[in-house]
Amino acid sequence: MTLLILFRHLDILTCKIASSHFPIGHQSSMITRPRSSSRGVSADIHAMSEDPKYAVEMRDVTKRFGEVLANDSVSLAVAARSIHAIIGENGAGKSTAMNILYGFYTADEGEILLDGEKRSINSPRDAIRLGLGMVHQHFMLVEPLTVTENIVLGAEPVAGLSLDYKRARSRVREISEQYGLRIDPDARVEHLSVGQQQRVEILKTLYRGARLLILDEPTAVLTPQEVDEIFAILRGLREQGKTIIIITHKLSEVLELSDNITVMRDGRVVGNLSTAGATASGLARMMVGREVLLRVEKQEAQAGASVLEVRSLSLRGKAGNASLEELSFHVRAGEILGIAGVEGNGQTELIEIIAGLRAQTAGEILLEGRPIDRLNPHERKRRGIAHIPEDRHRRGLVLPFDLADNSILGVHQDAPISGALLLNRKVIEERAKRLVRQYDVRPPNIALAARALSGGNQQKLIVAREFDINPKLILVAQPTRGVDIGATEFIHRKLVELRDEGAAVLLVSAELDEVLNLSDRVIVIFEGRIVGEVDPKSVTEEEIGLMMTGGRKEAGERGSRGPEEQESGERRSEGAEE
Amino acid sequence: MEYFTTIINLSLLASMVRLSTPLILAALGGMYSERGGIINIALEGIMLAGAFTAAAVTVFTANPWIGLIAAVAAGVLVSLIHAVASIEFKADQVVVGMAINILFIGVPALVSGALFESTGSTPPLPREQTLPDWNIPLIGSIPVLREILSGHKPIVYMALAMVPLSYYILFRTRFGLRLRAVGENPEAADTAGVSVRGMRYAGVLLSGALAGLGGAYLSIGQNSLFTRNMTAGRGFIALAALIFGKWHPVGAFLACLLFGVADAISIRMQGVVPVPVQVIQIIPYVLTLVVLAGFIGRATPPRAIGTPYVKEK
Numbered sequence: 109m110t111l112l113i114l115f116r117h118l119d120i121l122t123c124k125i126a127s128s129h130f131p132i133g134h135q136s137s138m139i140t141r142p143r144s145s146s147r148g149v150s151a152d153i154h155a156m157s158e159d160p161k162y163a164v165e166m167r168d169v170t171k172r173f174g175e176v177l178a179n180d181s182v183s184l185a186v187a188a189r190s191i192h193a194i195i196g197e198n199g200a201g202k203s204t205a206m207n208i209l210y211g212f213y214t215a216d217e218g219e220i221l222l223d224g225e226k227r228s229i230n231s232p233r234d235a236i237r238l239g240l241g242m243v244h245q246h247f248m249l250v251e252p253l254t255v256t257e258n259i260v261l262g263a264e265p266v267a268g269l270s271l272d273y274k275r276a277r278s279r280v281r282e283i284s285e286q287y288g289l290r291i292d293p294d295a296r297v298e299h300l301s302v303g304q305q306q307r308v309e310i311l312k313t314l315y316r317g318a319r320l321l322i323l324d325e326p327t328a329v330l331t332p333q334e335v336d337e338i339f340a341i342l343r344g345l346r347e348q349g350k351t352i353i354i355i356t357h358k359l360s361e362v363l364e365l366s367d368n369i370t371v372m373r374d375g376r377v378v379g380n381l382s383t384a385g386a387t388a389s390g391l392a393r394m395m396v397g398r399e400v401l402l403r404v405e406k407q408e409a410q411a412g413a414s415v416l417e418v419r420s421l422s423l424r425g426k427a428g429n430a431s432l433e434e435l436s437f438h439v440r441a442g443e444i445l446g447i448a449g450v451e452g453n454g455q456t457e458l459i460e461i462i463a464g465l466r467a468q469t470a471g472e473i474l475l476e477g478r479p480i481d482r483l484n485p486h487e488r489k490r491r492g493i494a495h496i497p498e499d500r501h502r503r504g505l506v507l508p509f510d511l512a513d514n515s516i517l518g519v520h521q522d523a524p525i526s527g528a529l530l531l532n533r534k535v536i537e538e539r540a541k542r543l544v545r546q547y548d549v550r551p552p553n554i555a556l557a558a559r560a561l562s563g564g565n566q567q568k569l570i571v572a573r574e575f576d577i578n579p580k581l582i583l584v585a586q587p588t589r590g591v592d593i594g595a596t597e598f599i600h601r602k603l604v605e606l607r608d609e610g611a612a613v614l615l616v617s618a619e620l621d622e623v624l625n626l627s628d629r630v631i632v633i634f635e636g637r638i639v640g641e642v643d644p645k646s647v648t649e650e651e652i653g654l655m656m657t658g659g660r661k662e663a664g665e666r667g668s669r670g671p672e673e674q675e676s677g678e679r680r681s682e683g684a685e686e
Numbered sequence: 687m688e689y690f691t692t693i694i695n696l697s698l699l700a701s702m703v704r705l706s707t708p709l710i711l712a713a714l715g716g717m718y719s720e721r722g723g724i725i726n727i728a729l730e731g732i733m734l735a736g737a738f739t740a741a742a743v744t745v746f747t748a749n750p751w752i753g754l755i756a757a758v759a760a761g762v763l764v765s766l767i768h769a770v771a772s773i774e775f776k777a778d779q780v781v782v783g784m785a786i787n788i789l790f791i792g793v794p795a796l797v798s799g800a801l802f803e804s805t806g807s808t809p810p811l812p813r814e815q816t817l818p819d820w821n822i823p824l825i826g827s828i829p830v831l832r833e834i835l836s837g838h839k840p841i842v843y844m845a846l847a848m849v850p851l852s853y854y855i856l857f858r859t860r861f862g863l864r865l866r867a868v869g870e871n872p873e874a875a876d877t878a879g880v881s882v883r884g885m886r887y888a889g890v891l892l893s894g895a896l897a898g899l900g901g902a903y904l905s906i907g908q909n910s911l912f913t914r915n916m917t918a919g920r921g922f923i924a925l926a927a928l929i930f931g932k933w934h935p936v937g938a939f940l941a942c943l944l945f946g947v948a949d950a951i952s953i954r955m956q957g958v959v960p961v962p963v964q965v966i967q968i969i970p971y972v973l974t975l976v977v978l979a980g981f982i983g984r985a986t987p988p989r990a991i992g993t994p995y996v997k998e999k
C-alpha cells in the first residue's frame with residue numbers, strides 16, 4: 109500500500125523532471141523505436157533466440173482482420189521468471205497479440221518461441237498443453253458451481269465412473285497452499301468476491317500446469333486492497349518460477365509491479381524497455397504518441413448555491429440490488445462531488461434514482477430547491493439533469509442506431525429537433541455533425557452505427573449529447589470505463605470545463621484515482637450508507653480504501669465470511685460485468 | 687366421507703406411481719436437455735413419437751420389448767432434429783420444440799393410416815403382447831409396499847431407478863459436471879476444454895431417449911394401443927414438473943408424483959362425486975397452472991438456457 113502511495117507522489121515528481129530536464133531524449137535513449145529499428149530489435153532477439161532465459165518470444169507477428177492491421181510485425185521477448193507488462197491504448201493490439209499467443213487467433217505471419225523453441229499454437233488447448241494459462245478480464249467461471257468444480261472442469265480426476273471429488277479437492281488445496289492463494293475449495297463461486305474469483309481463475313491455470321500466466325487487465329475490477337493482494341500473489345508466483353504477462357493500461361501499477369514493459373500503439377510495438385527508469389509520463393507519451401496530462405489540471409472550485417439536494421434517501425433493495433439507507437448530501441453549482449466506494453454498494457442505484465430511472469422507497473430529491481421526485485427521466489432532463497450512465501451499451505446508446513439518431517436520445521421530443529409531428533432530420537444532422545466535430549468523435553461519420561465505434565468514441569458521443577443540453581446537474585457514472593488515456597483526458601477536461609461554467613457534477617467511479625483527481629469533495633459510500641466525507645487533496649489511498657470496505661480491511665479473505673459479506677461479494681461481481 | 691374412502695386408499699398410491707411414470711421419464715429427460723442449456727418443450731411430441739413407434743413396432747414383431755427399444759430409438763431420432771436445429775443452426779429452441787410437437791400430432795396419424803388403414807389408432811394388442819407386470823420379490827412380501835410398488839410394468843421400475851441414477855450422473859460424474867457447466871456458462875466450459883456442442887447433443891439425445899420411453903409406457907404398458915394424441919399434454923406437465931422441481935432430479939420426481947396423484951384422484955372421482963366429468967378431468971391441468979404461477983418465480987433455470995452458443999470471432 110505504502111508503495112502505491114509513494115508512486116503517486118513519484119509520478120508527479122517524475123512528470124516534472126521528465127518535462128523540465130529531459131524533454132525528449134531521456135526517454136527515447138532507452139527505448140527501441142518502432143519502424144526504423146524494428147529489424148534491429150528482431151536481430152537482437154534472434155541472436156539470443158537459443159537462450160532459454162526467454163520464456164516467450166514473438167517475432168514479427170502480423171495479424172490482419174479484413175483490412176485492419178491489428179498486429180503489425182510485433183516482436184517482443186519475455187524473460188523467464190519475470191513479470192512483463194504489455195501496455196497500450198484500446199485497439200493498440202495488445203489483446204490481439206496475447207490472443208495469438210494463447211491460440212485464439214492464428215498469426216498471418218511471424219513465429220512464436222517458447223523457452224527458445226519454435227512452437228505452433230493453434231488453439232487454447234495447444235496453449236494449455238504447452239504450459240500457458242490465461243486469466244481473462246471477464247472471468248470464465250461457472251458461477252453456481254464450487255471453486256473445486258470450476259478448477260477441475262475439463263480436466264477432472266475420475267475414480268471408476270465417478271468424478272473423484274476427494275482427489276480434486278485435495279489437489280486444489282495443495283496448489284492453493286503452494287502458491288499462497290487462499291480459497292475455500294467448497295465455496296460456490298457466485299458467493300465469492302471479485303478478488304477471490306480471480307484467484308480461482310489463477311488456480312485454474314496452475315492446476316493445468318501453467319508455467320506462463322497471461323492476465324488481461326487483472327486489476328480493472330478490484331478494490332485497492334485486492335490490488336495489493338493480487339500483486340503479492342503475482343510476485344509470489346514469480347518467486348516460484350512462473351513467468352507472468354499482464355495486459356494493462358494503468359501506469360502506476362505497471363511501474364509498481366513489472367520488471368519489463370512492452371508498449372504498443374496502433375498495432376505496433378513502439379518500445380521494449382526495462383521498468384527501472386521508466387516514468388508514467390514517458391509511458392503515457394509512448395502509448396498515445398503525444399504529450400498527455402495524467403493529472404487533471406483544475407483551479408480551486410468556485411462553488412455557488414446548492415443545485416442538488418438529497419434528503420434521507422432510502423431504497424429497499426430487491427434481489428440483486430443494493431439498498432440505500434438515509435443518504436443526505438448536496439452538490440453545489442461549480443463543484444464536483446465524488447462518490448467513492450467499491451462497486452455494488454449503492455452507487456448505481458443512487459444515480460439511477462436521481463436520473464429518474466428507479467424510484468426510491470423514502471426520502472426526497474430537490475433540484476434548485478424544488479422537489480423532482482414525481483418527474484420522469486425526460487422531464488428531469490428538461491430541467492437540466494444530464495446523465496452519463498455507467499453501462500453505455502445498455503443505458504447510453506442504441507447500438508444499431510447511427511450516430512445522428514443516438515445524438516438525440518432524450519431530447520428527441522424537443523424543438524427544434526422534433527416538429528409537431530415529425531423529426532427534423534436536417535436539424536438533427538447538423539447538430540450531430542457539430543457534436544461529432546466538437547467532441548472529436550472518430551470516425552466523424554454520423555451515418556455510422558454506434559456499434560462500430562470504439563468504447564472511447566462511444567463515450568465521447570454520449571458526453572457530447574448530454575453536455576449539449578447545458579446541464580445544471582451532471583450525473584456521471586464510470587465516465588472512463590474502458591476508455592483509453594487520450595479520450596479519458598478529454599472527458600476529464602470537459603467535465604472540469606462544465607464545472608467552471610457553473611454546473612454541479614455528481615461523479616461515481618470505481619477508479620479511485622479518477623474520483624480523487626476530479627472531485628472537489630468526496631463522500632465515501634459502503635453498503636448503501638455514507639461512511640464519511642474526505643478531502644481529496646489530503647486523504648491517503650489507505651484511509652479511503654479502509655472506509656470503502658467499511659473499515660473491515662481484512663474481512664472477506666480468510667474464507668470465513670459471514671452471510672452479509674457474501675452478499676456484498678455477489679453484488680460486486682454483478683457490478684463487474686461491463 | 688364415503689367418497690373419501692373410495693378415493694383415498696392404498697390403491698390410489700399405486701395408481702399415482704403408474705400415472706407418474708411417463709411424467710418422471712419425460713421430466714428427467716427434459717432435465718438433461720435443459721441442464722445443458724437447451725430448452726426442450728418438444729417432450730410432448732417426442733412422447734407421442736415414442737408411444738406410436740412402440741405400438742406399431744409391437745404390432746409387427748409381437749414383442750413389446752422390441753417395441754420398447756424402438757420407442758427409445760424414435761425418441762432419440764426426433765430429438766436429433768431438435769439438436770441439429772438448435773445446436774448447429776442456432777434456431778430458436780422454443781420454436782423448434784413447438785414445431786416438433788405439431789409435427790408429431792400429424793405424423794403418427796399419417797403413418798398409421800398407411801400401415802393400418804386407420805388414422806385414429808393402431809390395432810389393439812393382445813394382452814400377452816403388451817409389457818408384463820413384474821412382481822418384485824422382496825417388496826412383494828412387505829404388506830403396504832406390496833400394494834403400492836409391486837406388480838407394475840417394467841418401465842415403472844426403470845423410471846424409479848432413473849431418479850437416483852440421474853442424481854448420480856448429474857452431480858457425481860464428470861459428464862454431469864460438464865453438462866451443468868455448459869448449461870450455466872458455455873463460454874467458461876469451452877475455455878476449460880469442454881466441448882459445448884458435444885455436451886448439448888448428449889443432453890438433448892438423452893432427453894429424447896427418456897421421453898420416448900415414457901411414451902412407450904402409455905401405448906404398450908398402461909394401454910394396449912396407440913390412440914391419437916394419447917399423451918394429452920403429459921409432455922407439458924412433465925416440463926412443469928421439471929421447473930417446479932427446480933431442474934433437480936429429486937425435485938422433479940416429487941413434482942411428478944404430485945401431478946400423478948392429482949391425476950389418480952381425478953380418475954377416481956369420476957362417477958363417484960356428483961360433479962361433471964369434464965370439471966374433474968381438468969384437475970391436473972389446473973394444478974399445473976397453479977403450481978407454475980405460484981412457484982415459477984422462485985426457480986432459477988440454468989443461466990444459459992435457450993441461448994445458442996456462438997463462439998466469439
